[in-house]
Amino acid sequence: MKRIAVFVSGRGSNFASILKKIQSGDIPAQICCVISDHTHPPAFDIAREAHIPTHWVGRKQFKEPHEYADFLLALLAQYGVELIVLAGYMKLIPSPVVHKYPNAIMNIHPALLPNFGGKGYYGKKVHEAVLASGVKITGVTVHFVDEHYDTGPIILQERVDVLPDDTPETLAARVLQVEHQAFPKAVRACCENRLSVHNREVIWQE
Ligand code: GRF
Numbered sequence: 001m002k003r004i005a006v007f008v009s010g011r012g013s014n015f016a017s018i019l020k021k022i023q024s025g026d027i028p029a030q031i032c033c034v035i036s037d038h039t040h041p042p043a044f045d046i047a048r049e050a051h052i053p054t055h056w057v058g059r060k061q062f063k064e065p066h067e068y069a070d071f072l073l074a075l076l077a078q079y080g081v082e083l084i085v086l087a088g089y090m091k092l093i094p095s096p097v098v099h100k101y102p103n104a105i106m107n108i109h110p111a112l113l114p115n116f117g118g119k120g121y122y123g124k125k126v127h128e129a130v131l132a133s134g135v136k137i138t139g140v141t142v143h144f145v146d147e148h149y150d151t152g153p154i155i156l157q158e159r160v161d162v163l164p165d166d167t168p169e170t171l172a173a174r175v176l177q178v179e180h181q182a183f184p185k186a187v188r189a190c191c192e193n194r195l196s197v198h199n200r201e202v203i204w205q206e
């Protein structure tokens with residue numbers, strides 16, 4: 001049973017999709033806590049309903065960056081966290097946390113990285129940029145997290161066709177449906193210790 005901390009900033013539909021698979025026994029894990037940079041994100045309601053403790057931890061609560069990182073590390077240690085899942089978390093994870101959890105922090109991005117990723121590419125902006133570029137294929141990327149936005153080793157990618165009459169909203173909705181399949185699949189493989197990383201390549205064991 002892997003002990004997971006989920007980080008969220010908003011709605012929490014990806015968190016809900018992973019929670020469901022854990023509750024049904026498909027993923028051998030326990031979500032120990034849900035952490036947010038917001039005080040009352042909708043995702044906290046999902047956590048509370050499942051009796052999972054929630055914590056608001058924002059950089060601005062601390063004077064110094066190292067105090068913020070130390071607080072997060074202590075919180076994660078308190079819960080014995082082994083894997084961090086970023087499910088719509090909009091902030092950068094501080095580097096001491098990244099170093100403490102090498103290839104043990106996962107993120108989902110609603111496009112095919114390395115395109116349409118990095119600072120400023122979040123939420124609707126990603127899909128607007130995809131449509132403005134004229135690409136015919138977009139998708140979903142699940143990746144391990146390093147110290148930068150959206151650059152860590154890629155675990156899994158799934159494609160989504162861009163349709164001629166797509167708006168950012170219709171495209172986001174179709175991509176989100178694929179996210180809800182892809183993220184639990186990647187989290188499950190990680191919890192079953194079926195992922196290893198060599199240089200930047202993530203190898204799957206079936
Ligand atoms: C998702 O589109 C995810 O790819 C991105 O942020 C969004 C979060 O949605 N990182 P939700 O909070 O999981 O519903």
